[in-house]
Amino acid sequence: MDFELSAEHRSLMAKVDAFVQDRLIPLEQDPQSFDDHENVREDLLQTLRAEVKAMGLFSPQLPKERGGLGLTPVGQALLYERMNRSIFGPVCFNCAAPDDGNMTVLSKVATQAQQDKWLDPIADGRVRSAFVMTEPHPGGGSDPGMIRTRAEKKGGRWIVHGQKWFITGAGVASHFILIAKTGEGAKDGLTAFAFHRDDPGWEIVRRIPIMGPEEHGGHCELKFDGLEIPDEHRLMGVGQGLKLTQIRLGLARLTHCMRWLGLAQRCMEIAGRYVSEREGFGIKLADRESVQMQLGRVAMAIDTGRLLTMRAAWRLTQGQKARPDISMAKIQVADTLHLAADTAIQLCGARGYSKDTILEWIYRYARQARLVDGASEVHQMVISRAYREQGRGFFAWGPGSD
Numbered sequence: 001m002d003f004e005l006s007a008e009h010r011s012l013m014a015k016v017d018a019f020v021q022d023r024l025i026p027l028e029q030d031p032q033s034f035d036d037h038e039n040v041r042e043d044l045l046q047t048l049r050a051e052v053k054a055m056g057l058f059s060p061q062l063p064k065e066r067g068g069l070g071l072t073p074v075g076q077a078l079l080y081e082r083m084n085r086s087i088f089g090p091v092c093f094n095c096a097a098p099d100d101g102n103m104t105v106l107s108k109v110a111t112q113a114q115q116d117k118w119l120d121p122i123a124d125g126r127v128r129s130a131f132v133m134t135e136p137h138p139g140g141g142s143d144p145g146m147i148r149t150r151a152e153k154k155g156g157r158w159i160v161h162g163q164k165w166f167i168t169g170a171g172v173a174s175h176f177i178l179i180a181k182t183g184e185g186a187k188d189g190l191t192a193f194a195f196h197r198d199d200p201g202w203e204i205v206r207r208i209p210i211m212g213p214e215e216h217g218g219h220c221e222l223k224f225d226g227l228e229i230p231d232e233h234r235l236m237g238v239g240q241g242l243k244l245t246q247i248r249l250g251l252a253r254l255t256h257c258m259r260w261l262g263l264a265q266r267c268m269e270i271a272g273r274y275v276s277e278r279e280g281f282g283i284k285l286a287d288r289e290s291v292q293m294q295l296g297r298v299a300m301a302i303d304t305g306r307l308l309t310m311r312a313a314w315r316l317t318q319g320q321k322a323r324p325d326i327s328m329a330k331i332q333v334a335d336t337l338h339l340a341a342d343t344a345i346q347l348c349g350a351r352g353y354s355k356d357t358i359l360e361w362i363y364r365y366a367r368q369a370r371l372v373d374g375a376s377e378v379h380q381m382v383i384s385r386a387y388r389e390q391g392r393g394f395f396a397w398g399p400g401s402d
């Protein structure tokens, strides 16, 4: 076990820390920094992204030949947590969902020509993207085998009909990755495609109102009524849509955990400051054992999540799949984000419930964590399946070890 960080990682973390602390956190206090959907205002975002680019930290997750820093999942875990100390952080570094996961999967599975066309404009921040998979009943949600949106091949083109919903970012996205049914069979009945927002034959039916703050472009319902996609825009082979999804969602789920750990730590910071200043019944709140126990419980939950996240990131960096590891991290960190926001609001009293701090923003946002990229129950199913398959081997430290 070696928890020592490289000098390169430490230097990158210090740069991210300084930008978040000096530039982003002060902006969170100003209502003028926000758009109508409670995210960072678009023109301000462009200014901030230019500053991040000037520091050489934009899209750091991408390989160096695509303009990134070639961060491994371990490097991502170290930096994303720091970025999301601010609610504005990840999107300024181009490390927010869904662009983050879309760029990563394109860099892994798309051909060079496809990467030039679909990846590079997202990587340099010229366009946004969306991942189009979930469908309303009776279509596919937790179970991708139920996907009904169909792509049928006619000559050299695929014709798409169907419906999708909760597609994050669709309102501002130009590049879309679509998962559609092209055959029968749960494993090889799906295929992935890229399409552009200007392609005819599809529309955004509505932007779905949600309980929390929204990513840019919201969460939209889409209707496909004859969208034509040239075969050269198919990603991976026919029938490999589920494989692409697994490649994308594995790391994407973990990057959610990395970011949420930063948000959870920020909740503790805000609550910690309040209880060390506020007095009641003759003593500081921070000096009460019951308050200390609440803070201790959250700190332990966060660190448990960090260890699970880092082990999964390490396994991915070693080239392992780490599926149950990612599921464990996802459940733990989603619960922890909620616990941290809830505890911090409680400890800050009425102020915690106000909009004077970002705690209520994080609290409303946190509720989606147990649903997006797989409901917690589905991740429990994944863990249980791996345990039943591997028995005691489930607890091995690595391949070939005890």
Ligand SMILES: Cc1cc2nc3c(=O)[nH]c(=O)nc-3n(C[C@H](O)[C@H](O)[C@H](O)COP(=O)(O)OP(=O)(O)OC[C@H]3O[C@@H](n4cnc5c(N)ncnc54)[C@H](O)[C@@H]3O)c2cc1C
Pocket (backbone or CB within 6 Å): 098, 130, 131, 132, 133, 134, 135, 140, 141, 142, 143, 165, 166, 167, 168, 169, 210, 219, 368, 371, 372, 373, 374, 375, 377, 378, 381
């Ligand atoms: C804010 C937000 C953003 C999203 N962004 C995107 C996006 O960009 N692209 C995209 O394609 N999708 C997106 N989604 C959809 C998300 O991935 C799905 O909501 C998720 O996969 C669950 O699918 P579902 O909503 O259809 O739930 P269902 O499949 O209908 O499940 C409902 C509930 O049933 C329970 N359940 C389901 N299966 C099991 C099981 N096997 N065992 C026990 N209990 C179970 C769980 O409690 C689950 O929450 C987003 C969702 C939200 C809320």
